[in-house]
Amino acid sequence: MVSLIVAGEVGFWVVLAAGLGLRYGLRLRRAGAALLVLLPVVDLVILAATVADLRGGAVADWTHGLAASYVGFSVAYGHYLVRWADGHAAHRLADGPKPTGPPKYGAARAAHEWRMFARTLVASALTVALIAAVQWLVGDGARTAGLDSWYPRMALVAGINLAVAASYTAFPKREPQATPDRRP
Template structure:
């Protein structure tokens, strides 16, 4: 399963790169759009292979949960990642404007961190839902018990993001004053 997840991650970046290269490097916008639209297929392949492996008699272990977490985080963060990569490709390959980075200070940074926290919460909800669905589809609690450890892991991921977002809200980072010349 780990090799499938690694292959899926590599496949994601290959499809993303091909789509952006077609869109900006080769000026084939429609081809690029089609390739970018194929990105969710990578997630479906990973999820389908996980379910097939478990339905075929495998006992769930951490790798099956990792596959669900990969899909969950891909669903939550995928659009943002594609937008980020698209902005950089447009800048480097098509002379577009340089993409703005994340805010560094104050309320803008706090809003940014709360947005990341929301995406992590979405990723955790999708992961937990996928794990529950896989456990239900397999129907053998003894073979899928190894997936139960992913429930608290997703809680920890959300809790860490909550602490980070709250820290930027309660203790906003301020820009240092520049020395006068």
């Protein structure tokens, strides 16, 4: 199962790189877009393999939960990652503008962190929903009990991200003051 998840993660980045390479390197925009549309297929393959493994009699362990988590985070963060990679590829391969990173200071940074928290919350909720669906589909609580540890784990992940977002709101990072030029 771990091998499948690693292959899925590698597959995600390979398909993304190939799609962006076609789009910007070879100027084949439609072919590149077609490859990028295939990115969710990687998630479906991992999810289907997880369900098939468990329905085939496997006893759930942490790897099955990891597969659900991978899919949840891929769905929640996938568009953000593709847009980030697209901006960098356009800059490096097609003389596009240099992509701007996330804001570094003040309210803008806090707002960015809250958007990241929202993505993490969606990812955690999807993970929990997928685990519950897998447990329901398998229908054998004894074989899927190993997935129960993922419920508090996803709450912890969301809680940590909540704390990070709240800290940027309560203690906003201030832009450094310009130091006067001291010339002799």
